[in-house]
Amino acid sequence: IGRSGVVDGRSAAVVFDLDHFKRINDTHGHAVGDIVLRRFAILCRQGLRATDLAARIGGEEFALILPGADEQEALVVAERIRIRFEKEEIATRRGTIDGCTVSAGVFASSSTGLRIEDIIRRADLEPQRHRLDEFGLWLRSADRQGGTGVVGDLVGIEPAGMEGRL
Secondary structure, X not given: OOOOOEEOOOEEEEEEEEOOHHHHHHHHOHHHHHHHHHHHHHHHHOOOXXXXXXXXXXXXXXXXXXXXXXXXXXXXXXXHHHHHHHHOEEEEOOEEXXXXXXXXXXEEEOOOOEXXXXXXXXXXXXXXXXEOOOOOEEOOOOOOOOOOOOOOOOOOOOOOOOOOOO
Protein backbone atom coordinates (compact mmCIF):
# COMPACT_ATOMS: atom_id res chain seq x y z
CA ILE A 1 0.00 0.00 0.00
CA GLY A 2 1.53 3.26 -1.10
CA ARG A 3 1.35 6.62 0.64
CA SER A 4 -1.37 7.62 -1.83
CA GLY A 5 -3.69 4.93 -0.44
CA VAL A 6 -3.41 2.82 -3.60
CA VAL A 7 -3.04 -0.94 -3.29
CA ASP A 8 -0.54 -2.59 -5.61
CA GLY A 9 -1.47 -6.07 -6.78
CA ARG A 10 -3.51 -8.73 -5.05
CA SER A 11 -5.30 -7.59 -1.92
CA ALA A 12 -8.42 -8.19 0.10
CA ALA A 13 -10.66 -6.22 2.42
CA VAL A 14 -12.95 -7.41 5.17
CA VAL A 15 -15.64 -5.10 6.56
CA PHE A 16 -17.22 -6.12 9.85
CA ASP A 17 -20.49 -4.83 11.27
CA LEU A 18 -21.27 -5.67 14.90
CA ASP A 19 -24.74 -7.20 15.00
CA HIS A 20 -27.39 -5.62 17.25
CA PHE A 21 -24.93 -3.07 18.62
CA LYS A 22 -27.70 -0.53 19.29
CA ARG A 23 -29.31 -3.08 21.60
CA ILE A 24 -26.05 -3.39 23.57
CA ASN A 25 -25.92 0.40 23.99
CA ASP A 26 -29.62 0.65 24.86
CA THR A 27 -29.53 -2.25 27.34
CA HIS A 28 -26.14 -1.76 28.99
CA GLY A 29 -25.26 1.87 28.27
CA HIS A 30 -22.77 3.58 25.99
CA ALA A 31 -19.82 2.96 28.32
CA VAL A 32 -20.37 -0.79 27.97
CA GLY A 33 -20.83 -0.36 24.22
CA ASP A 34 -17.41 1.32 24.12
CA ILE A 35 -15.89 -1.65 25.94
CA VAL A 36 -17.38 -4.02 23.35
CA LEU A 37 -16.00 -1.87 20.51
CA ARG A 38 -12.51 -1.80 22.09
CA ARG A 39 -12.54 -5.56 22.60
CA PHE A 40 -13.53 -6.17 18.98
CA ALA A 41 -10.78 -3.80 17.81
CA ILE A 42 -8.24 -5.81 19.80
CA LEU A 43 -9.49 -9.06 18.24
CA CYS A 44 -9.17 -7.53 14.78
CA ARG A 45 -5.57 -6.47 15.35
CA GLN A 46 -4.39 -9.71 16.97
CA GLY A 47 -2.47 -11.91 14.61
CA LEU A 48 -2.39 -9.54 11.66
CA ARG A 49 0.81 -9.22 9.68
CA ALA A 50 2.84 -6.00 9.80
CA THR A 51 1.53 -5.13 6.32
CA ASP A 52 -2.16 -5.56 7.25
CA LEU A 53 -4.29 -2.62 8.30
CA ALA A 54 -7.17 -2.59 10.79
CA ALA A 55 -9.40 0.42 11.43
CA ARG A 56 -12.75 1.44 12.84
CA ILE A 57 -14.52 3.07 9.91
CA GLY A 58 -17.60 4.34 11.72
CA GLY A 59 -20.08 3.45 14.41
CA GLU A 60 -19.86 -0.31 14.83
CA GLU A 61 -18.05 -0.95 11.52
CA PHE A 62 -14.44 -2.07 11.21
CA ALA A 63 -12.29 -2.77 8.17
CA LEU A 64 -9.22 -4.88 7.49
CA ILE A 65 -6.99 -4.41 4.46
CA LEU A 66 -4.94 -7.53 3.73
CA PRO A 67 -2.30 -6.80 1.06
CA GLY A 68 -1.28 -9.92 -0.85
CA ALA A 69 -4.29 -11.91 0.39
CA ASP A 70 -6.78 -13.61 -1.88
CA GLU A 71 -10.46 -14.24 -1.22
CA GLN A 72 -9.97 -17.57 0.56
CA GLU A 73 -7.31 -16.12 2.87
CA ALA A 74 -9.58 -13.18 3.70
CA LEU A 75 -12.46 -15.57 4.39
CA VAL A 76 -10.32 -17.49 6.87
CA VAL A 77 -9.38 -14.28 8.68
CA ALA A 78 -13.02 -13.08 8.74
CA GLU A 79 -14.33 -16.40 10.02
CA ARG A 80 -11.70 -16.65 12.76
CA ILE A 81 -12.48 -13.17 14.03
CA ARG A 82 -16.22 -13.91 13.89
CA ILE A 83 -15.80 -17.10 15.92
CA ARG A 84 -13.48 -15.49 18.47
CA PHE A 85 -15.83 -12.55 18.99
CA GLU A 86 -18.81 -14.85 19.47
CA LYS A 87 -16.90 -16.82 22.13
CA GLU A 88 -15.57 -13.69 23.82
CA GLU A 89 -16.71 -12.96 27.37
CA ILE A 90 -16.42 -9.21 27.86
CA ALA A 91 -16.19 -8.18 31.50
CA THR A 92 -17.89 -4.93 32.47
CA ARG A 93 -18.82 -3.30 35.77
CA ARG A 94 -22.39 -4.39 35.11
CA GLY A 95 -21.49 -8.01 34.43
CA THR A 96 -20.29 -10.09 31.52
CA ILE A 97 -21.41 -9.63 27.94
CA ASP A 98 -21.10 -12.75 25.81
CA GLY A 99 -22.48 -14.17 22.60
CA CYS A 100 -21.85 -11.01 20.57
CA THR A 101 -22.02 -11.61 16.84
CA VAL A 102 -20.65 -9.87 13.79
CA SER A 103 -21.35 -9.94 10.06
CA ALA A 104 -18.59 -9.54 7.50
CA GLY A 105 -18.28 -8.58 3.86
CA VAL A 106 -15.23 -9.70 1.88
CA PHE A 107 -13.77 -8.36 -1.34
CA ALA A 108 -10.57 -9.53 -3.01
CA SER A 109 -8.93 -8.38 -6.21
CA SER A 110 -5.77 -8.98 -8.17
CA SER A 111 -6.04 -5.59 -9.89
CA THR A 112 -3.44 -2.91 -9.36
CA GLY A 113 -4.21 0.71 -8.70
CA LEU A 114 -7.30 0.25 -6.54
CA ARG A 115 -7.73 2.77 -3.75
CA ILE A 116 -8.20 1.55 -0.20
CA GLU A 117 -11.59 3.25 0.06
CA ASP A 118 -12.76 1.46 -3.12
CA ILE A 119 -11.76 -1.92 -1.73
CA ILE A 120 -13.52 -1.19 1.56
CA ARG A 121 -16.65 0.04 -0.25
CA ARG A 122 -16.77 -3.16 -2.33
CA ALA A 123 -16.46 -5.30 0.82
CA ASP A 124 -19.05 -3.33 2.74
CA LEU A 125 -22.34 -5.04 3.48
CA GLU A 126 -25.18 -4.39 1.06
CA PRO A 127 -28.86 -5.41 1.32
CA GLN A 128 -28.85 -7.48 -1.86
CA ARG A 129 -26.06 -9.72 -0.60
CA HIS A 130 -26.86 -13.42 -0.25
CA ARG A 131 -26.43 -15.07 3.13
CA LEU A 132 -23.71 -17.73 3.16
CA ASP A 133 -24.58 -19.52 6.37
CA GLU A 134 -26.52 -19.39 9.59
CA PHE A 135 -23.66 -17.61 11.37
CA GLY A 136 -24.20 -14.27 9.64
CA LEU A 137 -21.03 -14.20 7.52
CA TRP A 138 -21.79 -12.35 4.28
CA LEU A 139 -19.47 -12.46 1.31
CA ARG A 140 -18.86 -10.64 -1.95
CA SER A 141 -17.10 -12.42 -4.77
CA ALA A 142 -14.56 -10.01 -6.19
CA ASP A 143 -13.99 -10.64 -9.86
CA ARG A 144 -17.34 -12.10 -10.96
CA GLN A 145 -19.53 -10.46 -13.56
CA GLY A 146 -22.07 -8.36 -11.72
CA GLY A 147 -19.96 -8.38 -8.57
CA THR A 148 -22.34 -10.20 -6.25
CA GLY A 149 -22.32 -13.86 -5.34
CA VAL A 150 -22.10 -16.40 -2.60
CA VAL A 151 -18.65 -17.80 -1.99
CA GLY A 152 -18.04 -21.45 -1.14
CA ASP A 153 -17.52 -23.41 2.03
CA LEU A 154 -14.99 -22.38 4.69
CA VAL A 155 -14.62 -25.75 6.39
CA GLY A 156 -11.02 -26.95 6.58
CA ILE A 157 -9.49 -23.98 4.76
CA GLU A 158 -6.04 -23.12 6.09
CA PRO A 159 -4.11 -21.42 3.28
CA ALA A 160 -0.32 -21.48 3.32
CA GLY A 161 1.08 -18.56 5.26
CA MET A 162 -2.15 -17.99 7.18
CA GLU A 163 -1.65 -20.62 9.89
CA GLY A 164 -2.13 -19.14 13.33
CA ARG A 165 -2.75 -15.58 12.10
CA LEU A 166 -5.77 -15.29 14.34
